[in-house]
Amino acid sequence: MIKREKIKDILSSTEFNRETTVMGWVKTFRNNQFIALNDGSCMSNLQVVVDFANTPEEVLKKITTGAAISASGKLVESLGKGQKCEIKADSVQILGESDPEKFPLQPKKHSLEFLREIAHLRFRTNTFNAIFKVRNALSFAIHQFFNERGFVYLHTPIITASDAEGAGEMFRVTTLPFDDTPRTDSGEVDFKEDFFGRSANLTVSGQLEGELGAMALGEIYTFGPTFRAENSNTTRHLAEFWMIEPEVAFADLEDNMNLAEDLLKYVIRYAMDKCPDELAFLANRLAEEEKSKPQNQRSELDLMSKLNFCLENDFERVTYTEAIHILKHSKPNQKKQFKYLVEDWGVDLQSEHERYLVEKHFKKPVILTDYPADIKAFYMRMNEPDADGRKTVRAMDILFPGIGEMVGGSQREERLEKLQQRMQEMHIPEEELYWYLDTRRFGSAPHAGFGLGFERLVLFVTGMTNIRDVIPFPRFPKNAEF
């Protein structure tokens, strides 16, 4: 078809008084003359001035919000304020109409709740255009970061038969029927008859398979979907979400912390460089949202300050044991302002504690290390017991302002006997993970890695507050629409 020019390119063009063609969707149409046109290439609209005297009445009538049009004419410098240039259209063609009585996106403010109901159309709003541009920039930045450092992007499996990690409830993947399900002689479901010849699930993490890659290729990362069948109807949980999991051979926890800090700074900076308009819009949106909150619930930092907070500070590295000490003696703990008071070593930290450390105490992103072994996964490397005989592991969590945990990682237990002992204690059958143990049998080496929940990163960078708004089609309990 005839070549159209993207609005993004036109708006940055300095070559005026030339003929061009644009195509896009009508945002508004004023005075039978001024079309605000958007084609998705950027947030800004282009003004198209219709020659209404020479445009048939039936065409003018169809220039309504949401309609798709093609407009050809001369690109000229604009006399009006608010725009640099506009198109004086010789001809306007209606590509697809949009009945104003039925089109749900009228030129007014819609609630995020309403837009979630029409997720198939919300891409056309400024807010979601901005969110998905930022999401795209962050995705690319992640690939570019690892590519520059020679990491291999590894596609770990989505369907797994292993459910040993215990990271959460899993979805079953099956082709067995619920009616007349094949049964063994003893009456149990006969998974030998299932597609994979055994019971299979959707992965909760690519880490264990990622380790297999790292223990040969050196440095790998995954970036793929992961799943939790948890019945959590919150603004922070999804049943389907994307995760980035790098894994590095010949690396310890310090290398791991350096890598994670570098990655986060790199991708935030990239988004700020590539999406200034989108972030400015989202910062403004957040500021408006904050205004509607009571003073004491407002965030101290606006969006750009929050992003800069992460770029400009070295992340503070603190052990769990030190953090417990700080929290125990903190004002909110002593004045019993925490919902969960910090008393004993060994408890898991709550979001309020994490935010206190980041926002009040250190005023920096914080990396907490060396958590109690009892609250962490089997594959984390065991430290020597401390002077009080307490057992910790080489774990690290990165805590961010407003959002709490952004990254969780660890140095892995590379010593076969220690790993086997931990698995036994945690009732993880060795035969299910023989392949994982093989990496410790044949050329084991120190290695470390972490997981970064991608939607949590997008939430943080866009300043959105509901995770369902930063993934195109969110999946959660009772919802798999579109």
Added chain:
Amino acid sequence: MIKREKIKDILSSTEFNRETTVMGWVKTFRNNQFIALNDGSCMSNLQVVVDFANTPEEVLKKITTGAAISASGKLVESLGKGQKCEIKADSVQILGESDPEKFPLQPKKHSLEFLREIAHLRFRTNTFNAIFKVRNALSFAIHQFFNERGFVYLHTPIITASDAEGAGEMFRVTTLPFDDTPRTDSGEVDFKEDFFGRSANLTVSGQLEGELGAMALGEIYTFGPTFRAENSNTTRHLAEFWMIEPEVAFADLEDNMNLAEDLLKYVIRYAMDKCPDELAFLANRLAEEEKSKPQNQRSELDLMSKLNFCLENDFERVTYTEAIHILKHSKPNQKKQFKYLVEDWGVDLQSEHERYLVEKHFKKPVILTDYPADIKAFYMRMNEPDADGRKTVRAMDILFPGIGEMVGGSQREERLEKLQQRMQEMHIPEEELYWYLDTRRFGSAPHAGFGLGFERLVLFVTGMTNIRDVIPFPRFPKNAEF
């Protein structure tokens, strides 16, 4: 831990007579003196020369194939042939042993079948190092190509409740139990009780959701896993595979063909630029494999020629109708050498026909267009019937040497009534796809897209012949190992 230098960097270094540390896995150990060390960063090994007089016997004993070691010493120019430099090690530390009696990867040629059984260790072989480096390069090239052109990377859902596309058998995703499955009063399985409140599956394609994105953001692409529950135990099928699906608003079939041709040339060129050693190795591997075949089954083109064949030729664009005419009058058809003889317009083409067109007739990659409507999907744009009243759609398939179909795409039916009519004819219930139809109700516009099976691309570029060898952990009937 102490900073190691990657072998890839050492081998390209020109700064000799300096101290350094390397870590990696022992490939071979000769004469109690010469270690061939690999750390995954490149295919080449680095020679580490052990000072065996000053190295304890118990360390020497543990330098076995597969063991992980750390070696420190001076990087010197090598006197031996076959390598530019080597490390004169002052100290060698064993990081992880590898019992020579048990380690399955001995320094000899292993069959691909055997390596598939130990997919968790096969990354350590030259062949799989090369394959996964090429796979990584192709992945990055795809992201970079679309990023340069302003496309938005869209994560379309993996779990879907829609099964309307009919692209193939689907896997069920469920949390319902097989025992005491919830039932409605009429005795049917009560999917309202399932996690998503309805029956849900693993996606077979992100296209329909991708179209929703394109009809707002302009240009999008997906790159994610897709699934088929087909009981095909072949060298060409996987139950879980990765697909790239771009979708472009204001584009027709010609734009679509241009985009696909540009993409394929870009990513093949990128792999050739970034992975010369890996491709040389794989070309050699393929040449060896070919030698073992009878003369008449050998490929006419070696790997590099096949890749250049795609870069150097404009893809030939031919309608299905023309192709049928060519095939009908071709020698193999007239001499009845085709297994499936081409007689009537309307039949689907077989791999032998596709390869004849590419390899014998045109001697170029071929794009076949305008297929009979009856053998294509409901969403493809209907052409006007031809002089004989035959109905075709604006579909295109790209055919490659050796492999047949590499890309399948189409201009989409943007006209609401035509689309509804097709859906009715094909018994696709409108209410299930109301959201898809909404894009035609509100600002519809011409648009087009295609799907590229990622593993098929990796097969083509690596010259491998079994699709299970180009994905880290293949899933197929009766197999979800690792």
